[in-house]
Amino acid sequence: MQVKHPIRFPLYALLALSIVALSPIPAARAAGDDAGTQSALAAAIAGPQRSQPNRARDKYRHPMETLTFFGIKPTMTVVEISPGAGWYTEILAPLLKDHGKLYEAVGGGPGAKTFQDKLKADPTDYAQVIVTTLKPPAETDIAPAGSADMVLTFRNVHDWLAHGNTQDYFKAFYRALKPGGVLGVVDHRADPSQPQDPIAKNGYVRQDYMIQLAQQAGFKLTGASEINANPKDLRDHPVWYLPPTLRLGEKDRDKHLAIGESDRMTLKFIKPPTEAQPH
Template sequence: MRTIVLMSTILLLAACRAGEDGAPEPQAAEPAGEEQAMAEASAPEEEAAETESEQPHADPLQSVLDAQPDEIQARFDARHPRETLEFFGIEPGMIVVEGLPGGGWYTRILLPYLGSEGELIAANYPLDMWPNFPFADEAFLENIRKWPEEFPQQTEGWCDGDCADVRTFWFGDMPAEVEGAADAVLFIRVLHNMAAFQNSGIDNYLDQAFADAHAALKPGGILGVVQHEAREDMPDDWADGSAGYLKQAFVIERAEAAGFELVDSSAINANPNDQPTTDEVVWRLPPSLSVPEDAENAEALRAQYESIGESNRMTLKFRKPGET
């Protein structure tokens, strides 16, 4: 039996390690006469060198990535944040909508990278979709209702200094002021649950999310999708999102139906080692490693899944038609 699991891991943001402050260099005796003149003549060059060393990092994205805590950097080889954000054309100062930020893995990177000239707009699953998850008891639902107010407060601990402002909305209830405001929308590993519930005939959650993304973007704005990818030869009723996987053709079809144009695709986040059977779900893989505790070979399964790595993922770049 396949179980839909939402794994939102809350990570603690470690403080960035500043450069070491060494002891002052021993000072030579004050030069006199010609030596003094030569020392004064060389001072502008020394001052220029010091000023240059104090300039902002020439590569702001790399500077942000280097400052991330170990827990975040541990997943760089599997999630390729630099390559992914560059592929989507994300730049400082942009207004970006991030779908289902969850525990904030990408949020922690985006906040300092977008900077105070930019803005992060977090979009969560529709509030009426959450009761469909089997783990969503009343206590959970009471807590998730507080998300619009609590998430911006939570992000305050994830970024210091030059950070993007944060606001929130539920898919299906997008504020009017968000319409046409965004430079980019990011759907990173968020579409499968909406597709699974939509395909069950509960509501059009997936189509609503694509419609909101289209409405939020400026003309010419970018929709970036990273999604667990099912092989095209897998059965459609397995690749409906309930196992975590969707087919690339299906995602493209739904995006184009919402008015988007496919610009490009990339193998940045592909993992050919991920070859699930119809009895397997995406959450068997890292970081979830969800294996039944009573399985006779639980340890061997975890080791096997750990060796596969994170899921095989499509990376698709769409554009909202129109002039920027």
């Protein structure tokens, strides 16, 4: 009986075939994931849950570009810090409600009740939101330790400086994040030629000082973006003179409206994959 020998391919040929066959799959999957994230984010930004006054501020706050820069995905566990009236919550909650998780870390006072009333009024979009407390030093368990993929804080750090609890907050962010998790910070950016006011009484914080605050808590800077920069803002006034606050009322209103919202830094940090002790 004649024995037929199997066809033998050289090893390099088999490896080449494997690379050709397999390498497009992860690339295609990644591209699909990115496209899916962008589509879901665009839908959340355009959704009917957003108020018209909030939509009008997109031209200053650039939510699509900002959240994309931070690397958000609909499957993440995200903590938003001190959400105020919920400007970003209107986007984050519908984005994350089906496949992710959203914690909202709020302080005390009437603002907290107003925010929670907002959530209760729209269970379709906000029923899955988990509200936690951020009142240092005792109440800073903003999410289970090591559970969050991302912590986000928008225009808050300048307020904390006056109360001397900034490091309590940054340490809380660090505890909540998984190793490799992202901290995204947006805040009013001070003139770098001027010394940093330790209590930021005009509402502006130097970018290098903000980076130092995060690094002291153990974070590593991985990116800085000019997405929310505004060169019209000369930062020679309290930030509250500008919209949306317009604290001076009709005085210089046109001037401040022409400037628009403040010049802002947009910084991305990570909790190191191999956890280091904060300094």
